[in-house]
Amino acid sequence: MADTITPPGRLIALDGTRGKDTLAAAEALGEALAAAGVTAAVSRFDASGLFGELAAARGDRLLSPRTLTLVYAADLAFRLRWEIRPVLDAGGVVIAASYIDTAVAVGAAAGLDEDWTRELLRFAPRPQHRGRAEERKPGRGWKPRLDRGYAEYAAAMLAGTPPDLTGKAARRTAMAWLERQGRATCTVPGRGVAALTRAILRRRPAARVRT
Amino acid sequence: MDAARRLSARRLTRLIAGRERSRGLLIAFEGPDGSGKTTQRKLLARWLESRGHDVVSTRWASSALVKPLLKVRKRIHTLSVEEYSLLHAVDFRHRLEASVLPALWAGQTVLADRYLFTALARDAARGLDLDWLLHAYAPLLWPDLVLYFSMTPEDSRRRVASTRSPHFYEAGQDVTGLEDPLASYTRFIDRVVTEYENLSVVFQFVTVDAGDAVYRQHTRVRELADGAVKRPWPEFSEPAVREWLTRSPHLAG
Numbered sequence: 001m002a003d004t005i006t007p008p009g010r011l012i013a014l015d016g017t018r019g020k021d022t023l024a025a026a027e028a029l030g031e032a033l034a035a036a037g038v039t040a041a042v043s044r045f046d047a048s049g050l051f052g053e054l055a056a057a058r059g060d061r062l063l064s065p066r067t068l069t070l071v072y073a074a075d076l077a078f079r080l081r082w083e084i085r086p087v088l089d090a091g092g093v094v095i096a097a098s099y100i101d102t103a104v105a106v107g108a109a110a111g112l113d114e115d116w117t118r119e120l121l122r123f124a125p126r127p128q129h130r131g132r133a134e135e136r137k138p139g140r141g142w143k144p145r146l147d148r149g150y151a152e153y154a155a156a157m158l159a160g161t162p163p164d165l166t167g168k169a170a171r172r173t174a175m176a177w178l179e180r181q182g183r184a185t186c187t188v189p190g191r192g193v194a195a196l197t198r199a200i201l202r203r204r205p206a207a208r209v210r211t
Numbered sequence: 212m213d214a215a216r217r218l219s220a221r222r223l224t225r226l227i228a229g230r231e232r233s234r235g236l237l238i239a240f241e242g243p244d245g246s247g248k249t250t251q252r253k254l255l256a257r258w259l260e261s262r263g264h265d266v267v268s269t270r271w272a273s274s275a276l277v278k279p280l281l282k283v284r285k286r287i288h289t290l291s292v293e294e295y296s297l298l299h300a301v302d303f304r305h306r307l308e309a310s311v312l313p314a315l316w317a318g319q320t321v322l323a324d325r326y327l328f329t330a331l332a333r334d335a336a337r338g339l340d341l342d343w344l345l346h347a348y349a350p351l352l353w354p355d356l357v358l359y360f361s362m363t364p365e366d367s368r369r370r371v372a373s374t375r376s377p378h379f380y381e382a383g384q385d386v387t388g389l390e391d392p393l394a395s396y397t398r399f400i401d402r403v404v405t406e407y408e409n410l411s412v413v414f415q416f417v418t419v420d421a422g423d424a425v426y427r428q429h430t431r432v433r434e435l436a437d438g439a440v441k442r443p444w445p446e447f448s449e450p451a452v453r454e455w456l457t458r459s460p461h462l463a464g
Contacts, residue, residue: 048294053280061276064458067304070347074297081291111457119346123293161458 009088010200011125012040013099014188016133017106017142017174019045019149025133026097028189032197033093040093041083045102045150048078055146055157063157065110072103072150073120080124088125093200097133098150100124101181105174106151110163114177128203131188131196132178141168223453228445235265235315236439237352239326241407242360243400244381245370246421247428251360252324254429255436259320267314269306271325276309277302288379295380296334300347303327307352312455316462326354328410336402337386350450356439358432359416364401366422371396 014029016022026042033040046052050071054063079096087094100121107117142165144156151174155165163170186192238255240248256266272281281298284290290298314321327348335341345351362370371377372393379385382392383399411418417435419428444452456462 050280050298054276057276057279059275061305061309062458063276063305064308064454066454067301067308070297070301070304073347074294074301077291077293077297081294116346116349119343122343162460163458 008091010093011088011127012095012129013127014095014097014131014133015099015101015178017135017151017171019152021133021136022097022149025131025188026095028193029095029196032193036197036201038093040095041087043079043083043094043096045098046075047083048075050075051153062161065107065112068154068157069103069107069112069117076121076124099127101178102150105177106154108177109170109174110165129196129200131186134187134190135175138175141166141171223456227449227452231444233318235319235321237315237321237354238436239323239354239357241326241328241357242421243362243367243404245367246360246362248360249324250425251428251432252322255432256322258433265319266322267319268322268324269311271329272299272302274302274305276305285380292337292339296339299330308455331410332403332406335406336399350454352451353442353447355442356435357414357416359411359418360421361418362421364404367400368397
């Protein structure tokens with residue numbers, strides 16, 4: 001089910017707790033790479049359209065953090081097949097905004113065990129680079145919106161039953177989780193863009209490594 | 212905060228254990244296509260109802276929420292093995308939370324026309340890792356009884372062929388690559404039955420011979436349902452029930 005050979009391209013995972021910020025970060029990074037002569041493709045949340053269709057079909061039915069995470073996995077499988085793997089196989093650069101960490105962080109904020117989410121998404125290849133979108137309005141909870149990022153979508157779809165994702169505490173949990181993900185992560189935009197761009201450009205050609 | 216959470220966790224445990232007596236029974240019907248599951252499920256439902264039971268049936272890939280998404284993508288054959296599997300997991304989890312668990316909690320008997328073993332058998336036959344599949348379906352809600360309508364791959368093929376041409380995914384054409392649905396089904400169902408047989412040991416299926424006369428199968432199904440013993444929730448299914456209950460505060464009181 002997983003590729004045994006790492007494709008020759010470069011995968012950059014950008015995660016964050018707000019859809020708008022994550023896309024802004026992807027844009028900033030894409031521009032910086034373009035200035036250095038590298039064209040990067042961007043793979044966005046809900047490229048499959050599953051989330052949008054689900055919202056339309058919802059009616060008054062209630063969803064749970066677990067079902068939403070399963071949908072996230074299905075969407076990611078779609079994005080890998082149509083947007084990410086083709087670019088990597090051709091040796092290109094692709095920015096996934098968002099990728100695995102967003103699902104794990106939002107899931108953790110909604111009370112899901114992070115190991116469950118990680119294991120569920122294990123079919124997705126490890127990115128060579130990881131960036132964290134700069135958090136704006138960090139003191140606020142998520143606005144329930146169906147047309148932003150995954151977290152806002154989850155806040156809207158889970159409205160009315162626990163867990164409440166619109167409060168400050170939930171978002172804080174997700175931000176803290178993302179922050180804990182270590183030094184390799186750098187924040188974009190801001191100075192992080194330059195650092196991440198350098199790291200991407202400096203990296204040597206991919207070896208044929210088993211994953 | 213932590214103390215409060217622990218306390219409520221203990222209360223949930225008590226609630227779940229306390230419900231064991233009044234909760235309904237969950238019976239799963241499994242087996243290859245054409246094995247007569249649906250017929251037997253309907254017969255059992257009618258019999259249970261005649262004896263005063265409140266019966267709810269739930270069918271595979273039937274949730275109003277996911278069915279439309281799944282249907283379109285199945286029809287135009289655009290699903291990869293992972294996407295196919297994950298969307299079924301979404302449908303299953305949603306039915307579990309929205310209809311199966313509330314019904315069981317309220318004391319209704321739930322008859323599941325195919326349960327997660329269908330996904331495990333089919334998707335493992337498609338080459339997905341069984342551990343990953345079990346993980347995607349976790350936490351498990353164990354049925355009290357799994358009736359497995361057993362038939363050989365050849366018989367399943369013959370029965371399916373006599374009524375219709377199997378659909379693209381049902382025939383496993385996405386993995387066999389064969390143009391002819393029946394030829395593909397023949398190859399695919401072989402693997403599915405093998406997977407089912409492995410599962411039957413782990414999950415303690417009770418086998419019903421799908422080759423028997425319908426009334427004879429029904430008699431056996433009645434006896435099995437009548438004698439079914441609850442598989443204790445606290446031991447087998449607590450995480451699944453607890454997760455659902457946490458999100459249903461009106462029930463948790």
